[in-house]
Amino acid sequence: MRVALDVPLPGLFDYRCEHSVAVGTRVIVPFGRRHMIGVVVETPAEPALDQASIKAVEQVLDDLPPLPADWLALAGFAAQYYQRPLGEVMLPALPASLRKVSAYQGPRSAGGPVRRSDKRRAAAPATVASEPAPNLNPQQAEAVRAIAAIQGHRTVLLHGVTGSGKTEVYLHAAQSVLERGGQVLFLVPEINLTPQLEQSLRSRLGGPEGPAALAVLHSGLAEGERLRAWLHAQRGQAQVLLGTRLSIFTPLPRLGLIIVDEEHDASYKQQDGLRYSARDLAVWLGRDRGIPVVLGSATPSLESWYHAERGHYLKLSLAQRAREVELPKIRLVDTRRLALQQGFSPQLLDALGARLEHGEQSLIFINRRGYAPVLSCSSCGWISQCPRCSAYTVLHRASGRMAGHRQRLHCHHCGYQAPPPAACPDCGDQDLRPMGRGTQRVEEHLAEFFPQARIARIDADSTRRKGSAAELFAQVHAGQIDILVGTQMVAKGHDFTNLGLVGVLNADAMLFAHDFRAPERLFAQLMQVAGRAGRHVRGGEVIVQTDYPEQPVYQALLRHNYAGFAQYSLAERESIGLPPYAYQALLTAEARELAVALEFLGRARKVLQDLAADCGASLALYDPIPLRVVRVANIERAQLLVESRHRPSLQACLALWMPRLPEAAEGMRVRYQLEVDPLEI
Numbered sequence: 001m002r003v004a005l006d007v008p009l010p011g012l013f014d015y016r017c018e019h020s021v022a023v024g025t026r027v028i029v030p031f032g033r034r035h036m037i038g039v040v041v042e043t044p045a046e047p048a049l050d051q052a053s054i055k056a057v058e059q060v061l062d063d064l065p066p067l068p069a070d071w072l073a074l075a076g077f078a079a080q081y082y083q084r085p086l087g088e089v090m091l092p093a094l095p096a097s098l099r100k101v102s103a104y105q106g107p108r109s110a111g112g113p114v115r116r117s118d119k120r121r122a123a124a125p126a127t128v129a130s131e132p133a134p135n136l137n138p139q140q141a142e143a144v145r146a147i148a149a150i151q152g153h154r155t156v157l158l159h160g161v162t163g164s165g166k167t168e169v170y171l172h173a174a175q176s177v178l179e180r181g182g183q184v185l186f187l188v189p190e191i192n193l194t195p196q197l198e199q200s201l202r203s204r205l206g207g208p209e210g211p212a213a214l215a216v217l218h219s220g221l222a223e224g225e226r227l228r229a230w231l232h233a234q235r236g237q238a239q240v241l242l243g244t245r246l247s248i249f250t251p252l253p254r255l256g257l258i259i260v261d262e263e264h265d266a267s268y269k270q271q272d273g274l275r276y277s278a279r280d281l282a283v284w285l286g287r288d289r290g291i292p293v294v295l296g297s298a299t300p301s302l303e304s305w306y307h308a309e310r311g312h313y314l315k316l317s318l319a320q321r322a323r324e325v326e327l328p329k330i331r332l333v334d335t336r337r338l339a340l341q342q343g344f345s346p347q348l349l350d351a352l353g354a355r356l357e358h359g360e361q362s363l364i365f366i367n368r369r370g371y372a373p374v375l376s377c378s379s380c381g382w383i384s385q386c387p388r389c390s391a392y393t394v395l396h397r398a399s400g401r402m403a404g405h406r407q408r409l410h411c412h413h414c415g416y417q418a419p420p421p422a423a424c425p426d427c428g429d430q431d432l433r434p435m436g437r438g439t440q441r442v443e444e445h446l447a448e449f450f451p452q453a454r455i456a457r458i459d460a461d462s463t464r465r466k467g468s469a470a471e472l473f474a475q476v477h478a479g480q481i482d483i484l485v486g487t488q489m490v491a492k493g494h495d496f497t498n499l500g501l502v503g504v505l506n507a508d509a510m511l512f513a514h515d516f517r518a519p520e521r522l523f524a525q526l527m528q529v530a531g532r533a534g535r536h537v538r539g540g541e542v543i544v545q546t547d548y549p550e551q552p553v554y555q556a557l558l559r560h561n562y563a564g565f566a567q568y569s570l571a572e573r574e575s576i577g578l579p580p581y582a583y584q585a586l587l588t589a590e591a592r593e594l595a596v597a598l599e600f601l602g603r604a605r606k607v608l609q610d611l612a613a614d615c616g617a618s619l620a621l622y623d624p625i626p627l628r629v630v631r632v633a634n635i636e637r638a639q640l641l642v643e644s645r646h647r648p649s650l651q652a653c654l655a656l657w658m659p660r661l662p663e664a665a666e667g668m669r670v671r672y673q674l675e676v677d678p679l680e681i
């Protein structure tokens, strides 16, 4: 039999076994000096090798039925498309205990993880009071009808403005699948940020299992919880699987519908190991299983929009807000000739004051955590820098009651931390000052401007402890907070009932980034955060401070004009041949010396050039270049971008290229990885 193992080697591995074993079965096999769990992928009638020379399977694991054919097909597609060995796709996709030999062998294994999990009784989910469902408005009803009418596979792009009630459409579409006994896979970018959705799903799920029919899966779960949710879904007991990107690899025997909420969100892309896009795999899976896929967003990715415009996807629109409120009024405050107070314009301060007076909440959005982006010497211009990275260190104020005003410098790239120097390391001057502003400093300024206001900050630092994000959001929803300061974490999908004003600081920082997707990301982020204003209360308002009000991103934002922005951006991409009009792959190399990384990429480029010439494929190969942050944790990084207008050509060349890379790396101390459809370049 041929077995897939989680090792960085191409191909499958041959083993023998006395009795016949079905494809999809997990087995324990010897591999070198180790024992590993693998998945049986082929059982050829004719053994390929001399049976005597190959090793025997040590144990056949029968605690689960074999992994089903459609699951194997998805893993097979992902391996081929993202150019990774099958075993490195399949095994990491399973809950850890199902692929760990130690969970099965030894005195403490107690019959294996599945038996242990089944013995332990799961805590019954708290019964959630059932929420009355609002009557669908005509646009929602039409969207639900159109989704229900789909026979077999179709991908739907549900483009609904912020607050248009997309969730209600998902719930109705899900309901009709559940009534027919199907399962629903509901993907969200980040689960800890959306407790509201989990609650609505629980309260709305009918059927004999009630709220227990929901399984939740994300990387923050303890291994036991993760295994339980996975088993629940795989056995068909869970009717709905709500989860983050990794949930795409859960076997779902009666899958009838896939929903991808906030489909534009970059969290759907895995950034290490198998660099897959769960959104793209969802579309593939929907086609493979012959079921509808609903991609929803107020700001769809330009890729999805392009497919919808061309009729590859069915486009459904919710153009108005679900409640009797208008979209918020957006104001651009031109900060070029304004005297700002600690970064705040008089307009924004006035608006904040007015909302406080009316007992409404406000949100200040600044996409930069910490106290200040750098510490700097006011006499010689020295700037705090990470000793291990080519990046500045960010000044943070230590948190916790005992911390006082203790400050530390943090590197956001490698995690390096140090106390700030007492004097400038270059000139000895003691006048070191924070330059610029992050969320912590903004919070501090707001407390000075509005001493009576209750202020909270939500960013990666303030929500590090498990459950703390949910607690903070609960306080906001309960009306215990007047002003919320936050990063993009606060922009995602929250339905605030009493939030009237959104202020945006420092958006310009993203305007001139090198990445060609930066304007798209900025626009989406601004539309999303603006969409938190005035969802239940009238008179919602958004104030964006900028030095560049004439930029197309801001002009489109001003008019809530997603379609216009998308059209403009797509025309631009088409004229210079960027995705979605071209397909890309990125080879990244890491070495102690930059020259080595570049040299390797140069050789790799030559190999690919020859391959492309041989098979007559037209590829654009760029020059190897250092990454923008070239050194991280003392490792130098460079990249090689490959592009083609024709996806199959690119795929064919990549498949020929990958096996040749070890040869290109020969004699070099270099690590490399390939990313297909990279999001950041």
Ligand SMILES: Nc1ncnc2c1ncn2[C@@H]1O[C@H](COP(=O)(O)OP(=O)(O)OP(=O)(O)O)[C@@H](O)[C@H]1O
Binding pocket: 134, 135, 136, 137, 140, 160, 161, 162, 163, 164, 165, 166, 167, 168, 297, 298, 322, 323, 492, 493, 494, 495, 531, 535
């Ligand atoms: N038909 C309806 N009648 C009344 N209220 C509704 C209706 N549908 C949805 N709502 C309410 O409208 C609000 C916004 O809905 P929802 O959060 O689903 O918007 P959304 O489209 O997901 O927005 P976003 O993209 O900004 O997250 C919610 O408070 C929801 O309960």
Ligand SMILES: [Zn+2]
Binding pocket: 386, 387, 388, 389, 391, 411, 412, 413, 414, 415, 416, 632, 633
């Ligand atoms: Zn660093």
